[in-house]
Amino acid sequence: MDAEAAKFLGAGLAAVGIGLAALGVGNVFGSFLEAALRNPAAADSQQGRLFIGFAAAELLGLLAFVVAVILLFVA
Amino acid sequence: MAAESGKIDPMHQFQVEPLFGRDWTIAGHSIAFTNSSLWMLLTLLAIWLFMLGGMKRDLVPGRWQVAVEGVTGFITNMMDSNIGPAGRKFVPYVFSLFMFILVANLLGLLPFGIIPGVHPFTVTSHLTVTGVLAVVSFAIVLVVGFARHGFHFFSLFVPHGAPWWMMPILVPVEFVSFMVRPFSLALRLFVAMTAGHILLKVLAGFVINGLNAEAVWVAPLVSLPSLFLMIGISALELLVAAIQAYVFALLTSLYLNDAVNLH
Numbered sequence: 001m002d003a004e005a006a007k008f009l010g011a012g013l014a015a016v017g018i019g020l021a022a023l024g025v026g027n028v029f030g031s032f033l034e035a036a037l038r039n040p041a042a043a044d045s046q047q048g049r050l051f052i053g054f055a056a057a058e059l060l061g062l063l064a065f066v067v068a069v070i071l072l073f074v075a
Numbered sequence: 076m077a078a079e080s081g082k083i084d085p086m087h088q089f090q091v092e093p094l095f096g097r098d099w100t101i102a103g104h105s106i107a108f109t110n111s112s113l114w115m116l117l118t119l120l121a122i123w124l125f126m127l128g129g130m131k132r133d134l135v136p137g138r139w140q141v142a143v144e145g146v147t148g149f150i151t152n153m154m155d156s157n158i159g160p161a162g163r164k165f166v167p168y169v170f171s172l173f174m175f176i177l178v179a180n181l182l183g184l185l186p187f188g189i190i191p192g193v194h195p196f197t198v199t200s201h202l203t204v205t206g207v208l209a210v211v212s213f214a215i216v217l218v219v220g221f222a223r224h225g226f227h228f229f230s231l232f233v234p235h236g237a238p239w240w241m242m243p244i245l246v247p248v249e250f251v252s253f254m255v256r257p258f259s260l261a262l263r264l265f266v267a268m269t270a271g272h273i274l275l276k277v278l279a280g281f282v283i284n285g286l287n288a289e290a291v292w293v294a295p296l297v298s299l300p301s302l303f304l305m306i307g308i309s310a311l312e313l314l315v316a317a318i319q320a321y322v323f324a325l326l327t328s329l330y331l332n333d334a335v336n337l338h
Binding site: 045048051052054055058059062063065066069073 | 086153156157259262263266267269270318321322325326329
């Protein structure tokens with residue numbers, strides 16, 4: 001396999017990580033909604049934590065995207 | 076984009092080009108007025124107009140004043156709940172940060188590309204810009220932390236209630252998680268905006284190339300779904316633009332809370 005093909009394969013594999021981050025982000029919002037429906041009075045006060053969790057989960061997916069872009073355009 | 080032979084070039088939109096002053100230099104560094112500078116100025120102009128229309132201090136506020144007070148109240152609330160009374164001092168900084176990122180993100184999404192020769196430029200899609208914003212936030216955290224607590228600020232790296240023999244593991248981990256903050260802050264905003272704009276440009280390329288294709292069935296089968304997907308993704312990008320500005324301001328306020336209150 002030549003290096004160019006390996007690069008594209010690696011970028012494609014890195015894209016799998018973005019899908020996994022989608023699971024994480026969905027889990028964050030899904031769990032929040034589940035808990036918010038049980039106790040709607042406490043939901044608003046936890047919105048900051050919701051977005052911290054979202055930011056952390058999203059960052060890891062964006063890192064996968066950065067790996068893919070670096071493989072395609074820089075490496 | 077969509078240059079010769081219908082090739083999609085989604086990275087062209089991020090190119091920084093000098094508009095005038097191509098040969099202005101200071102000590103060998105170019106200080107040309109680029110499209111990035113232009114869109115930063117437009118961002119500031121938009122914020123200025125927005126604030127100018129709303130800072131009237133009327134007892135019964137009009138619509139515009141309610142809009143401005145809504146944003147300032149939003150940021151003030153966030154600082155109050157995250158930092159407490161000491162957070163009021165940082166409201167102007169976090170408000171400026173939030174407004175700059177929000178308006179820059181939204182201006183970058185404007186569909187000016189349909190006018191020939193005019194390209195919207197997303198200022199926040201460059202790591203240099205978001206990096207400077209993140210470094211400023213991080214520097215304020217360091218300055219505030221050391222000014223308020225002196226060398227006691229280093230107790231930030233020692234979690235409460237942890238047994239002493241865990242310290243050799245916990246302190247380096249806490250230190251790394253502290254030092255990585257400006258990078259994660261800058262990277263999140265930059266990549267979120269870049270990824271969204273690449274996606275939009277690739278879909279736009281599908282629409283154009285589908286219309287230009289020789290086979291007749293390509294246009295309704297490829298261009299039309301791509302166009303609808305683009306509309307949906309544009310709405311999503313508006314949401315992302317607001318969320319990223321909010322997350323940047325929220326994380327800045329949390330880091331300031333560490334510096335002001337030490338856990």
